[in-house]
Amino acid sequence: MRGFKILLALILLCHHQLLHSQSISKYNIIWDSQSKNSGESMPVGGHDVGCNVWVENGSVYLYFGRSNNFDENNALLKSGRIKLDFSPNPFHDVRQELKLENGLIDITGSNHELSASLRIWVEVDRPAIHIELTSNKPISGQAEYQYWRFEKKPVITRWVVPSFIDYPGNDIYWYADSVKNSQNKIIFYHQNNNDDLVIDKEIIQQDILHLKDSLWNPLKDFVFGGMMSGKNLITGKKGDGSYIGTHYKSSALVTKNPSTIFNLDILMHSGYYKSSKEWEKSATKIASAKTDTKSLFKTHQNFWKHFWEQSYIFINNDKANPSDSIWQVGRNYTIFRYQMACNAQGEYPTKFNGGLFTYDPALINNAFASDNPDFRAWGGGVMTAQNQRLLYWPLLKTGDFKTMPQQFDFYRRSLKNAELRTKDYWGHGGACFTDQMNQAGIVSGREFGWNRPKDYERGLQYTPYHEYYFTSQLEFSFMILEYYRYSGNDIGPYIPFIKSAIKFFDEHYRFRAKQNFGTEFSSDGKYIFYPCMALETYTGHVKNPSDVITALNVLTKRLQQLPLKYISSKEKEYYSAMASRLPEIPLRERNGHKTIAPAEQWDKIINMEIPQLYPVFPWSVYGLGKPNLQLAIDTWNYGVDNANQKDYISWHQDAIFCARMGLTDEAATITVKKLKNAGRRFPTFWGPGHDWVPDHNWGGSGSIGLQEMLIQTTDDRIFLFPSWPKAWDVSFKLMAPNNTIVEATYKNGKVEKLSVLPAERMKDVVLMNQ
Known part of the structure; x- marks a missing residue:
């Protein structure tokens, strides 16, 4: 009997995991046609590497970069662009899918009797990209590494290196990368020019030159790049061209013999080295280490399986409707969490102004059409x-x-x-x-x-x-x-x-x-x-x-x-x-109501934030279960000075404020505006808003608001569904303080399932909106 109970428990667990995987897969993004350009790209990543992937005119493209690719100007550079071409070409009719549950992109193509499947994934424990194609007939392939930083050039638009806005000199340059072919590998790297580091200029500007020897400079001696190689690949021709107005040069790897299998590996490496030779020696040693791709992929799969089981929010998933903006809220929350996880093991934080997934700026704002794919408004190394x-x-x-x-x-x-x-x-x-x-x-x-x-x-x-x-x-x-x-x-x-x-x-x-x-x-x-x-x-x-x-x-x-x-x-x-x-x-006092003031005194209002509601979020002094909630609500209703301080775009926190004050209708309305589809082909490439595309603080603030609608804590109490609309069905798994896991299902205005671990924390749960 005991064995039967264990077997039954295992069956139920597997059934739960299967249902969970199916719920995540409902959020997969599927395109049944090719893209027009990089602005219609799809993100994939892992470790601290992000890639934008798209198929254009039968070629598969890939932008890629790391979260620590900081050059002399402290710009966050892309590592380059890959263009994949095959002959005969199977990518005539194309299906491209972001498989969230597996953390990868699958591209399938067909052309008459020829068909192929191409998988792109990034390791979780190393900064390594794997591109794997299988076809039903032997084909030839070419992987072209394209790079646009091939010579020293003046920086035209200062927004990409905002530290230099208003800088009086003209001595601001992009410095060239080094790219070479070696033993059927393409080696690429950027070695920062220690004689022209922006931080050194800022040290002089800020009158602390006398402290220079004591100040840490993270740009000095920094080298970043990688190696591209694959079985059955040999070095091909060099070339050049132009993509969306940016001139590039290229080096290629081509198949030695036609085959039904095409594998391309890109291993990235960065660190502090006195010379490029030291970097190359270190990178080559890492690249030459024996690895088992099947084992690496299993580790990759296990990471994403655990990641999705750890936490989730599914909204109206039993009646999934991609055109429904409420359903989109749950899907886009999930995708944004995935985008953050693509830098799960990075040394540096994900940047608010595009993260790892920026693309050609001309497709966002034509004012920056002369800039290259490294562009992002508000720059790279400067943390806002x-x-x-x-x-x-x-x-x-x-x-x-x-x-x-x-x-x-x-x-x-x-x-x-x-x-x-x-x-x-x-x-x-x-x-x-x-x-x-x-x-x-x-x-x-x-x-x-x-x-x-x-x-x-x-x-x-x-x-x-x-x-x-x-x-x-x-x-x-x-x-x-x-x-x-x-x-x-x-x-x-x-x-x-x-x-x-x-x-x-x-x-x-x-x-x-x-x-x-x-x-x-x-x-x-x-x-x-x-x-x-x-x-x-x-x-x-x-x-x-x-x-x-x-x-x-x-x-x-x-x-x-x-x-x-x-x-x-x-x-x-x-x-x-x-x-x-x-x-x-x-x-x-405002309109006969006592409200929180921004300060005791001030002269001017020059931006659009609401600091008088920061005691609500992030500081949690006012809110549900706390004293003087009405004071906070009256501040929201009457205590804002200008209409533009209330908004849903970008970093605005309105949904968070409303959720924390129990203003359900307002929190829901703003959250739908915030987390609905972006209006671009990829639904979470929001922006530019106040910043850039994809606007990650747009997704971040939206995610906080959604979470606060579901769960809030005051002292030891856990308030569930404090600002949740009764018409929205939801299943979620989220954390509360003290390593508490709350998992619940809410349907038709009622809680159907509720699990709290550790179990003794169930006594602290306060169910609301029943």
Whole structure:
């Protein structure tokens, strides 16, 4: 009998996994015709590699790149483009499918009696791309590696290297890649020119040249590239051509003999090397190591199987209708999560302005038609922290904890640089991380101001959008603490950053108060956060912004709750004293209603954010199950100053705010606008919005809003379906704090299934909207 029960349990488990796989496969993207150009490409990736794949005029194309391909200008470069041609050509009638459940793209083609199937996938443990074709008859093939950085050229449009916007000189160049054929391999790499690094220019601009020997420069000695090879492939001809206005050169591999099998492998490699020979020696050693492709593919399959079983949201999947915008919400949420997972093991975080999947800029904005495929608005290495955060908040509830540290490491690696700058500029401790900062912890040249007045204060950014804006470092500190609360994983490596981020606000605003008012605190012993900013929006003589006060209030209290291995008793006393000196969140009356004010005072409104609702998200001071919810709701209804502060595109957080306040109809309406099809061939290539295509902070903010509609937590309570429309059927599996897994099915306005692990957490569940 016991054996029968075990067998039955295994059958039920397999049945559940089968149904789950079928649900994911409903979200696969299938095209039954060729694409017009790269703007109709499909993403595939793994490890830290992303590829755009499309079939055009019978040729299979592939853009590819890594999340760490940063050149001298700190532009995030593509590794190149592959063009595959076959003779006779089977790709006349074409079917292209993104198989989410398998993490790969399948392209099948036929031409009369000839047929072929081509599979493209990227390893999860190495930056390696595999292209595998089988055909029913022997065919010949050519793999052409195309590259457009073949000579030194001036940079025309500064948006691709935004640090150089307003730079007074003309000495900004693209430097050439090196490409060569060697033993039936194509070797390609980019070696950064140490004599012309943008960070070195910024160090001079920002008057810290005397610190240069102590500052870490991640661009120095950096070499990135790869090798392309395959069985039955030999080196072919070199060539050149033009694609969407960009001239390129090429090297090719061709089949030695016609065959029914065509395999192409691209292994990428990067690192710090004094010479290109050292890089090539290292890359060749890695490439020559024996590997079992079948075993690698099995590992690949297991990764994606676990990934999809770990978390999901399926909306109206029993009545799947691709033209239904509500069904699209669940499908596009899923695809965006997949796009983030393509950089699951990257050293650097996924960029908000396109991630790994940008393509030719002329297809997005004709103003950039003269730029090459490396273009993305807002650049590569400069991290716009206010946008980046939205990509990583959703990973808490999906349980993608292995990916989140890549964003935290951005701050960990550059902490010393940020602290050195702070000490040099203002003579006090702590780290000053600005919003527009490169991976070295140095301010972007544009925001620091190439044409700043000579008497302008050292250290300050010469831009009204960022002059006194340092708040993002507090939000990422909170994200790390939430990561710990959800996962229990060690955050020891990031505690110094959190401490330093908060120390900056303590010491800097005591310094400012003494400078401006002759005393470190107000008459009632409180901090005076002046001059400050409320996000990028409220500027000009800003005093005590609500987002800054809320952030420090939450962080100082949360740090006191950490174990002694992270925060000593003496440090807890320090944070307690800080908390006691924080002013109250400012309030104001609007249309007869008490609302949260952006700040105690300000002069101008220059952007479209709503900092007065940041106490709702991310800081969770107001919301369901918390005091004064009506104050937050009235702030949403009456406390916004300009109509354009409410929107659904790009980084706007309106759906998140509404979901956290229990405003179901508004949250649902905005989420549908946010996560419906993008209007491009690939449904999650949103944008450009305020940024670029695909706009990843568009998908990130939409994902957070959808998750908050399903599950929210206050203290130990887990609120389920707090802002969920009764007409939407859904099955989901999401994380709650303390390694809690919640899996539920909601149909016809009722909960049909509910599972909570560990089981003792079921007592904390509060079912809503029943």
